Amino acid sequence: MKLKRKLKTVLLIDDSESDNFYHKRKITKLGISDNIKVTYSGEEALEYLITELNGEYPQPTLIFLDINMPGMNGWEFLEHYEKLDIAHKGEIVLTMLSNSQDPRDINKTSQYKSLKGYYSKPLQDDYLEAIILKHFPDYVED
Template structure:
């Protein structure tokens, strides 16, 4: 049996994008759980809530920039303030339709953001990211 990540979190307000990305991740069969939050506030609440006495601690967060209520940048600022047990040891990938070079630079200013990807994500982009950070998966 191949090794899998325990949990991936998609943070995006677009239902069709979430459906597509969840389908691609499902086909890669790389995680036991794929959770979806519609905005940064929901994602912070998700990361901060214990389930059966433990925080969810996803291995990867795919984060959109432009969302209502709390956008990706606001999420990253709130994420920095979480306690270590809520953060876990994870990779954050910014996933966006933005072509603004300033967004890519701003993402690099957060040391826990590992990559900046264009939407929609493709199987090869996801596989490349996972191979780089989790070589035992493939």
């Protein structure tokens, strides 16, 4: 899959340094984005999303969210995220990326209108391609 243009920013929300390192390399290697922001908690990610920089909010194009994190977990992040003003969210595609295979977690994803997918760690090439084709078809070369 070849892209006409890259995603502006990908945000990783995960407390695991090794997972973030791996996912960042995978996204870079596939040429999805040159700008990958890593946050290690739900609180840090919310702070990032609501902080204005040079008159604009970051509005990453794609977010990968882990469920199990200390402090604010992925579900708690989603509760806060869905209440954010549109200026903070923009046209973000938010996906869950987790080790959890618990059917309750997978089923719970349908409760959040902003959540666009659930994927198992580690991030795979086919996950990224499916996300790009589904949510960013105009980015893909014919």
